[in-house]
Amino acid sequence: MTALTPEQEHLQRIALPSRVGQYIGQEVFGEPYVMFPFVAYAEQRIVDAIMDTDHERYLIINAPPQVGKSTYCGILLPFWITGMFPHWQVMYISYSDDFSTARGKDVRALHQLYGKELFGTAIDPDFTSATDWRTAKSRGGMLSVGIGGLITGRPGHVIIIDDLIKNAQEASSAATKRTHLAEWDGTINRRIQPGGTVIMIATRWAEDDLSGALIERMKQPGYTGPQWEVIEFPAFAEPSDDVELSDEELESWRDIIGREFGEVLDCRFSRIPNRAPEDFFTLVRAGMDLYAWSCLYQQKPSAREGGMFPVVNWQFYDPNEVPPMDRRVRLWDLAATEGGGDWTVGSLVGKSGSNIYVLDVRRFRKSAGGVQDEVVKTAARDGYTPKIKFEEEKGGSGKSVTEAYRRLLTGHVVEAAKAEGDKESRATPYSAEQNKRRVFLPRIGTVDWDVKAFIEEHRKMMGDGRRPKHDDQIDTVAYAVLELLGHGNVEMWIPSEETWMSAEQQMNVLLSRGAL
Numbered sequence: 219m220t221a222l223t224p225e226q227e228h229l230q231r232i233a234l235p236s237r238v239g240q241y242i243g244q245e246v247f248g249e250p251y252v253m254f255p256f257v258a259y260a261e262q263r264i265v266d267a268i269m270d271t272d273h274e275r276y277l278i279i280n281a282p283p284q285v286g287k288s289t290y291c292g293i294l295l296p297f298w299i300t301g302m303f304p305h306w307q308v309m310y311i312s313y314s315d316d317f318s319t320a321r322g323k324d325v326r327a328l329h330q331l332y333g334k335e336l337f338g339t340a341i342d343p344d345f346t347s348a349t350d351w352r353t354a355k356s357r358g359g360m361l362s363v364g365i366g367g368l369i370t371g372r373p374g375h376v377i378i379i380d381d382l383i384k385n386a387q388e389a390s391s392a393a394t395k396r397t398h399l400a401e402w403d404g405t406i407n408r409r410i411q412p413g414g415t416v417i418m419i420a421t422r423w424a425e426d427d428l429s430g431a432l433i434e435r436m437k438q439p440g441y442t443g444p445q446w447e448v449i450e451f452p453a454f455a456e457p458s459d460d461v462e463l464s465d466e467e468l469e470s471w472r473d474i475i476g477r478e479f480g481e482v483l484d485c486r487f488s489r490i491p492n493r494a495p496e497d498f499f500t501l502v503r504a505g506m507d508l509y510a511w512s513c514l515y516q517q518k519p520s521a522r523e524g525g526m527f528p529v530v531n532w533q534f535y536d537p538n539e540v541p542p543m544d545r546r547v548r549l550w551d552l553a554a555t556e557g558g559g560d561w562t563v564g565s566l567v568g569k570s571g572s573n574i575y576v577l578d579v580r581r582f583r584k585s586a587g588g589v590q591d592e593v594v595k596t597a598a599r600d601g602y603t604p605k606i607k608f609e610e611e612k613g614g615s616g617k618s619v620t621e622a623y624r625r626l627l628t629g630h631v632v633e634a635a636k637a638e639g640d641k642e643s644r645a646t647p648y649s650a651e652q653n654k655r656r657v658f659l660p661r662i663g664t665v666d667w668d669v670k671a672f673i674e675e676h677r678k679m680m681g682d683g684r685r686p687k688h689d690d691q692i693d694t695v696a697y698a699v700l701e702l703l704g705h706g707n708v709e710m711w712i713p714s715e716e717t718w719m720s721a722e723q724q725m726n727v728l729l730s731r732g733a734l
Contacts (some may be wrong), residue, residue: 221685232336235290237299241478242332247289249492254484255475256281257290261450264295264417268376271413276444278429280517281451282499285485291419292380296360297328299376301337304353306375308360309409311317313384315349321380322362323348364399374409374650379418383429386510389406389423400426403602407444412466417446425519425678451472453499453515455481519678526642526649528678533658535544535575537665543568543575548596549635549698551690552589552619553692560588563690564596566604567698574648574657574699579667579691597627609697610634645679645692652676 222230230678231241236253243251260279267275281287296308312318326341327346333339333353345352345359352359363374364593388394410416412477420429432446451456455477457468467481482488488495503511546568552558566578580596582588597606606627608620651657662669675691 228336232298234261234265234300235294237295238298238301238332238336241336241373242328244588245330246331246674251294252486253501254286254486256485257286257482259475260287260290260449260451263414264291267415267417267447268299270415274410274412274444275415276418276432276446277416278446278448280418280420280422280429280449281481282453282485282515282517283421283642285451285483285487287419289381290320291378292326293328296321296376296378297324298553300325300329300353300358300360301339303338303358303375304337304584304603304650305356305358307358307373309359309369309372309374309377309406310362310380311367311369311378311382311406312380312381313365313388315367318364318367319348322351322360325360326351329337329353365398369405369409371678372409373410374410374416374633375411376416377406377410377416379406379416379420379428379455381420383420383423386423389427389513392426394428395424395428395431399431402432418446422513422517422519424513425691427519430519442734450517451475451483452517453483453503454496455479455514455533457482457621469613524678526645526679527652529677530672531655531657532673533573533650533655534661539662540577541570543570543577544568546577546600547599547607547698547701548604549609549694549701551609552593553690561688561690562592564593564652565691565694565698566600567695567702574651574702576657576659576672576695577664578584579672579694581691585729592663593623594626597630602629603680604632605633605701606633607633607697607701609637609693612635635701640695641681641689641696644700645696647703648678648692648696651699691700 221311231237236251239251240253243249247356263277264279267277279287281458292312296310299306299308310318310321311322326346329339329341334340340354342352342354342356342359349363350361363369371643382398383394406416416424416465418429422429422494424430426434432444433448435441435443436446455473456479457471457473471479475697482496482499484495487498487671490498499515502515504703543710546566548564548566549563550564553562561581561583564580565576568575568577580592582592584592586656600606606621606623611619615637620632620634659669671693675689679689679692
């Protein structure tokens with residue numbers, strides 16, 4: 219094998235941020251820098267995005283805490299960028315000024331120690347602040363601020379947003395999360411240069427954290443904003459909730475870095491001497507709330523199990539083989555904001571014997587007139603058999619809406635569904651039926667409404683106050699189930715003295731007849 223020339227060896231050292239890390243790791247970090255598979259995959263996507271200067275690129279990288287994502291994206295990556303492209307401006311934004319300043323100091327120190335050797339760079343002596351320094355003989359450098367810090371008027375060739383939520387208190391603060399989204403919309407998004415790259419590194423804390431809010435936006439009809447590439451590395455490999463796999467398919471399934479289902483993430487926690495690779499994460503999971511584990515370590519901001527509507531309990535039917543319905547009801551939750559805000563949802567639910575069938579869901583955002591048109595068209599399609607109910611909030615306005623639709627839908631039975639109690643209480647009877655596997659949905663892909671999104675919304679209903687951002691489908695079907703269960707015929711079994719049974723025997727008979 220031909221020996222490399224000194225020039226070739228030098229180029230190898232600076233070819234990638236990870237190569238730089240391997241060269242300086244022992245001296246800077248006190249131990250060799252290990253290139254774990256998840257870092258290698260993320261680096262491929264990051265460098266590909268940075269080098270594509272013809273297009274703006276947007277990446278979200280979600281991974282468990284303390285696995286090394288910030289070391290890579292907060293230190294090695296900005297050092298490499300400002301060395302290879304000294305005229306570029308890197309912006310680093312985190313949850314606080316202090317944390318961001320520390321990262322600015324780290325990268326500045328690397329330039330002072332290795333900049334000349336590796337890249338031929340130095341720090342401009344007139345611009346040496348830890349929060350805002352420049353490379354010599356250029357206008358490039360690194361600006362480091364906490365979220366909300368002053369970046370107006372500054373260009374961003376590469377913008378790195380690193381873990382904006384610092385703790386559980388912030389994760390539960392709707393005001394904090396609204397501030398983050400407003401800061402992205404109003405300030406950060408305006409700083410990216412043509413052909414620039416935004417890299418958001420996060421440990422997921424909540425469904426509506428900044429990552430979640432931006433991902434949710436992409437799913438909205440007519441969305442034309444930034445297309446985020448989402449890369450997730452859960453502690454234990456598992457398919458996305460959007461992917462449906464049979465048991466056979468799950469056996470051959472592999473994630474983006476080649477892991478089998480349940481295989482642990484290869485990182486510094488999985489290489490602790492004299493311990494099984496999965497030992498650390500297993501111990502962490504056993505000692506924390508399931509919801510927190512799902513968010514922080516699996517990058518799923520709601521638990522897969524333990525909610526009011528476990529995914530495994532749904533039953534499915536073929537729309538071409540629907541049994542005769544004893545009764546049907548269409549329940550509407552009205553909104554009137556075209557293109558944004560809350561959804562108008564109308565769910566048609568039927569009861570056949572002891573089973574509940576979700577027959578149709580209309581979900582849209584339209585103006586008040588558009589909502590009215592859709593309700594009328596849907597009623598004409600449903601026919602006169604189903605009762606039509608409208609969720610009626612407390613107060614006079616709810617009553618007037620119901621009365622207006624009663625006049626509009628002549629010939630139909632129109633009633634109000636009064637909002638009493640909290641959402642969890644209203645959904646409890648519905649949840650009970652679903653847990654008994656008595657709630658049937660149409661097979662995915664066989665109807666013109668999104669059954670997957672319906673299941674996903676229900677999966678996030680935890681029953682202890684944690685809910686999905688939008689729960690209109692849950693609420694409408696819950697009202698419908700209350701209507702269907704409250705007016706159905708219940709078979710009562712009353713024992714005579716000759717056939718007297720114990721309480722346990724009576725319960726077994728009732729269970730066998732489906733009365734409970």
